[in-house]
Amino acid sequence: MNRKILLGLVWLAAAPVIASGPRGTVPKASANRYPSHAEKGGVSVGAALLTSDEVRKTFVSEVNRCCVVVEVAFYPAKDKPQAVSLDDFSARVTGTETAVKPSSATVVAASIQKSAESRRDITVSPSVGIGYESGPYGGHGTYKAVGVAVQVSEPGSHSGSSERDRDTMITELSEKGLPEGTASAPVSGYLYFPLTKKKETPLQLDCVLNGNKVSLTLP
Amino acid sequence: MAARVLLLISLLTGPAMLAWAIPRQAATTVQEEAAISAASDASKQAGDQTPAAPQTDPNEKKDAKPQHKIHVRLGTVSMGLGYSYFSGPYYYPYSVFGFYPYGVAYPAFFCDPFWCAYPSLLNPVYSGSLAYAEDKGQVKLTADPKTAEVHIDGGYAGTADQLKTMWLDSGAYDLSLSAKGRKAFHQRIYILSRKSLKVLARLEPEEEPDRAREKGVKP
Numbered sequence: 123m124n125r126k127i128l129l130g131l132v133w134l135a136a137a138p139v140i141a142s143g144p145r146g147t148v149p150k151a152s153a154n155r156y157p158s159h160a161e162k163g164g165v166s167v168g169a170a171l172l173t174s175d176e177v178r179k180t181f182v183s184e185v186n187r188c189c190v191v192v193e194v195a196f197y198p199a200k201d202k203p204q205a206v207s208l209d210d211f212s213a214r215v216t217g218t219e220t221a222v223k224p225s226s227a228t229v230v231a232a233s234i235q236k237s238a239e240s241r242r243d244i245t246v247s248p249s250v251g252i253g254y255e256s257g258p259y260g261g262h263g264t265y266k267a268v269g270v271a272v273q274v275s276e277p278g279s280h281s282g283s284s285e286r287d288r289d290t291m292i293t294e295l296s297e298k299g300l301p302e303g304t305a306s307a308p309v310s311g312y313l314y315f316p317l318t319k320k321k322e323t324p325l326q327l328d329c330v331l332n333g334n335k336v337s338l339t340l341p
Numbered sequence: 342m343a344a345r346v347l348l349l350i351s352l353l354t355g356p357a358m359l360a361w362a363i364p365r366q367a368a369t370t371v372q373e374e375a376a377i378s379a380a381s382d383a384s385k386q387a388g389d390q391t392p393a394a395p396q397t398d399p400n401e402k403k404d405a406k407p408q409h410k411i412h413v414r415l416g417t418v419s420m421g422l423g424y425s426y427f428s429g430p431y432y433y434p435y436s437v438f439g440f441y442p443y444g445v446a447y448p449a450f451f452c453d454p455f456w457c458a459y460p461s462l463l464n465p466v467y468s469g470s471l472a473y474a475e476d477k478g479q480v481k482l483t484a485d486p487k488t489a490e491v492h493i494d495g496g497y498a499g500t501a502d503q504l505k506t507m508w509l510d511s512g513a514y515d516l517s518l519s520a521k522g523r524k525a526f527h528q529r530i531y532i533l534s535r536k537s538l539k540v541l542a543r544l545e546p547e548e549e550p551d552r553a554r555e556k557g558v559k560p
Contacts, residue, residue, distance in 0.1 A: 182531040182538060247416035255425045273416065281535040284476065286511040293513045294531040 145301040146311030149195040156195060158338040162331040164199030169327050171340035172312075180312075181298070183291040184282060188233040189225065190317050192327060192340060194300050195310035203306040208313070210330040215319045216339065221328070224313040227295035231288050233316070238282035247271040471498065477508040478532035480516075484542040489520040501542070518542045 153159040156168030172180065172191040185191055192213065198204035214221040225233075249269040256262035282291065300311030319325060325340040473479075482491070484501030491498045494515050498504060501518060509532045518526040523544035530538060 182533055182536060242411050244411060244413045245416035246413065247418065249419040249421075251419075251421035251423075253421070253423045253425070257426065267421075271416070281478075281533050284511065284534055286476075287533045290511045290513060290531055290533055297513070297529070 145297060145299075146309055147193060147298060149197070149308040149310035153195060153197050156193075158327070158340050160331075160336045160338055162334045162336055164202060165204050165331045166197040167329060167331060167336065167338070168195045168197075168310075169193065169338050169340055171325055173321075181294060183231065183294055184234055184238070185230065185295070185314060187237045188316060189230055189314040190319060190325065192313045192315065192325070193310060194313055194327075194329075195308060196305055197308045198305055203304045204332075205303075206300065206305050206309060207302055208300070211313055212328045213313075213315045213317065214326050214328075215317060216324045216326050222315050222317055225316050227292050227299055227314075230295050230314045230316075231291035234282055234291055235288045238280045238287075241280050241283075242274060243280075245273040247273070471504065471507040471509070473508045476534045477510055478534055479537040480507050480509060480530065480532065481505065481537060481539045482507065482542065483540070484518055484526075485544060486520050486523065489518040489523070489526075489542065489544055492517045492519070516540065516542075518544060520544050522547055 150156060150168065153161065153166035153168035156170050158170070159166065159168040161167075170193045172193060174186045177186050177191050178184075180191075190213075194211070196204055196206055208224050208226070211224050212221045213224070247270070249267070249271065251265070251267040253265040253267075254263070255265075281287065295312075295314065298312050300313055301309055315325075317325070327338045327340055329336050329338070482501055482504055484491075487500070487502040489501045491501055491504050492515075493509075495517075498507070511532055511534045513529065513531050516528045516530050524547055526542040526544050528540060528542070530540065532538065
């Protein structure tokens, strides 16, 4: 009886973890497969900056509206688990002094929702008509009409503006985000930096590996 | 008794062909936006987010206005051409001007051209939970083979050829397809309201048991 209760408790405790879905992305075979990579103290890290087109294809949420997205992969040393934390990362546009930490899924989703809420669409619909009528009493004539209809969308009528959409975006961004915690096997996922940058300007990603700072330039 | 012959050619070009955007104000820096979002979201994830950019230039604060983006679109363009013959004894003023084009152009004038043009094709009353509703997202499913069984969150939804287009509430779903003699297809999908997602599911043929055994046997 006690064993059943214990099993039930274990199941209840594990349920949220199981229900939370997959986390991160599938890491490539090695850090060398990423455009930028480095190794420090047996730990390798690889990173790739996603273009806005790649972001559009990867995410349903419109992450391009607020952030640049970097895929990061960690390859811990054998039998030496590596702590992974968002606080270990920062990024800045090369040539600028302002560095930013990655945003959490909740913050990114809130930012996208805010942007969607404030969006207004004005639809202009022109219309043209020509008519002719005749009858037995001599009445006949033509009619020409030109019109323009203007429609202004209601606030909050865009994709991503509802609370439910926001929850979905949080789910997507957190499930695809870099998993935090202790990793004993390779892990990878996305980081969301609240930055705007020009296409040709590279990004500098700084991360801390076992207390050592590593800088990667992402083209 | 009036006998009226009406010839009507109405051309309704498709919805939303041309759009141009007038970004009226987008001066709020992304860092500030994220920080604002973090503050407003404190109830959900207090302390989860590191402040995005502590070194942000204080001069930028003067630009911290709410974001308003206005998009101007060209909606449905309507053209009407008509002829009517009036033979009745009563004379009413409009008929003398012939065909009255507003009867044709009305939908384009007074309602959303995105939806008014196709009112009968996607009506929520016609089907169940996979039917269209304004706050749902669309999934366009293309599968090979078309007879594959579709499961959403583990529940049978139908076959792929029946579910080429389905509408789901905003949320994250586990989509899986299976067919006899084919490897199962699994994908995590995220649905946002008023957004469309294309899913291409190609189920690879399963290896024949004999061939699989041959591969496993070392020479």
